[in-house]
Amino acid sequence: VPGGPSPSLCILADSREISSGPGVLSCLRAVHGLRVQICSLGSSDYIVSNRLAVDRLLQSELQSPGNRNRLGQRLQRLQGIFERICVVVETDRVRPGETSRFSQRTQYYDGVLSALVQAGIRILFSSCQEETAALLKDLALLEHRKDAAIQVPTEPEGHRRDILNFYLSIPNLSYAAALNLCHSFGSVTAVANSSVPALAAGARLSRARAEDLHRFLRHRFEPPALP
Amino acid sequence: PVTAGSIVVPYGHVIANEKWRGSEVAQRLQGKVRLIFEDGLGLVDFHLSNRTCILLISEADLVAGDEFKRRLVRFRNASSLRGIVIVEKTQISDQYYFGVQKFVVLELGMVLLPVANQGEASQLIIQLVSFCVREQTRPGVANPFVLRPRSRPAEPALLRALQRIPALGSAKALLLLQRFGSVQSLCNAGSSELQQVLGQSAAQQVYSF
Numbered sequence: 233v234p235g236g237p238s239p240s241l242c243i244l245a246d247s248r249e250i251s252s253g254p255g256v257l258s259c260l261r262a263v264h265g266l267r268v269q270i271c272s273l274g275s276s277d278y279i280v281s282n283r284l285a286v287d288r289l290l291q292s293e294l295q296s297p298g299n300r301n302r303l304g305q306r307l308q309r310l311q312g313i314f315e316r317i318c319v320v321v322e323t324d325r326v327r328p329g330e331t332s333r334f335s336q337r338t339q340y341y342d343g344v345l346s347a348l349v350q351a352g353i354r355i356l357f358s359s360c361q362e363e364t365a366a367l368l369k370d371l372a373l374l375e376h377r378k379d380a381a382i383q384v385p386t387e388p389e390g391h392r393r394d395i396l397n398f399y400l401s402i403p404n405l406s407y408a409a410a411l412n413l414c415h416s417f418g419s420v421t422a423v424a425n426s427s428v429p430a431l432a433a434g435a436r437l438s439r440a441r442a443e444d445l446h447r448f449l450r451h452r453f454e455p456p457a458l459p
Numbered sequence: 460p461v462t463a464g465s466i467v468v469p470y471g472h473v474i475a476n477e478k479w480r481g482s483e484v485a486q487r488l489q490g491k492v493r494l495i496f497e498d499g500l501g502l503v504d505f506h507l508s509n510r511t512c513i514l515l516i517s518e519a520d521l522v523a524g525d526e527f528k529r530r531l532v533r534f535r536n537a538s539s540l541r542g543i544v545i546v547e548k549t550q551i552s553d554q555y556y557f558g559v560q561k562f563v564v565l566e567l568g569m570v571l572l573p574v575a576n577q578g579e580a581s582q583l584i585i586q587l588v589s590f591c592v593r594e595q596t597r598p599g600v601a602n603p604f605v606l607r608p609r610s611r612p613a614e615p616a617l618l619r620a621l622q623r624i625p626a627l628g629s630a631k632a633l634l635l636l637q638r639f640g641s642v643q644s645l646c647n648a649g650s651s652e653l654q655q656v657l658g659q660s661a662a663q664q665v666y667s668f
Binding site: 351357363451 | 543556557560561564565570571572573574575579582583585586587589590591594602603604605606607611613614616617619620622623624625633636637640641642643645646647668
């Protein structure tokens with residue numbers, strides 16, 4: 233298909249999206265022909281490339297001040313893990329006969345948008361789950377063009393599964409980076425003995441994040457620091 | 460004429476393109492922010508700070524065709540300022556939004572925010588300005604979404620990581636860390652060294668891992 237996604241285009245989706253965004257998942261697979269791997273990501277709803285995480289937020293979540301702290305913590309955590317973050321603000325589904333509860337745009341909502349812009353988080357707006365899927369596909373294509381797409385097998389088995397679990401426990405290492413480590417290095421020992429540039433290349437990480445990983449692997453354990 | 464962003468915005472002020480004088484947006488902004496009208500801003504509608512500006516796309520612009528796209532591309536090529544595009548997303552222009560978003564956000568890499576009318580646009584601009592001001596006075600502090608670097612001790616994380624290795628619980632993981640110190644030296648330990656800390660079968664499992 234000219235201009236269509238290549239068959240290798242892959243998106244990781246958090247397992248919670250099975251219940252909260254079934255339309256997104258089925259549309260990604262059926263309409264756009266993407267490979268969608270369901271994982272327990274925990275951090276974000278979707279991982280679109282080696283460096284980009286996407287969180288799907290309902291407009292009502294952004295409208296209610298009660299969510300502010302939780303959202304802030306979640307997005308801050310994501311920034312610790314990923315180079316780039318995008319939120320897709322999806323319009324809530326309105327049941328037939330129900331008028332939209334949020335016809336009045338609040339100052340609070342504008343404040344949240346301003347804060348997101350200022351924090352350098354990319355914002356996309358979607359009117360439904362199908363549109364969200366189309367946006368995810370566009371993002372994946374864009375990242376693919378920039379040579380950041382996830383291009384390693386996403387389902388390691390047996391012993392590799394154990395090794396993946398070990399990598400996933402490293403602080404601020406994304407699921408995509410952990411998969412890359414599994415794929416690029418023969419063993420944990422090879423990772424532990426690697427230089428910063430080798431880690432950056434193998435895990436497809438930025439220099440700064442590769443340095444963090446390097447530091448963690450060589451950190452000397454100090455028992456008193458334990459709570 | 461394109462101004463490439465040598466505008467100096469006085470602290471807490473907004474500089475508006477002369478063409479907005481008397482408009483609904485300008486009227487609503489007046490009194491809330493200090494508004495200065497200036498001629499010759501070229502493509503930009505409002506300057507919020509020395510590095511942030513706004514391009515406003517009306518419902519009519521959207522319906523009229525691709526002229527606004529040329530304007531955005533000219534801005535993008537000519538200016539290093541951060542451009543925020545505010546677009547009037549109404550019942551009439553709604554159908555164009557998806558395509559516009561793809562163009563502005565994904566292709567041009569700019570920020571796009573939809574509003575329903577000029578009143579909402581002014582409200583949004585006020586919030587954006589207040590964030591610009593806060594950012595200038597106390598960078599990052601007031602923003603709940605900006606990551607504040609803080610250093611956490613690595614010890615609990617190290618202990619958790621080791622427990623992911625089959626055959627290791629918290630007690631054995633702690634023993635290993637006390638003996639070998641880091642993940643790297645643990646990886647390079649021989650199986651006989653491991654056996655000094657662990658039983659034979661656990662040492663073998665860790666070694667083969």
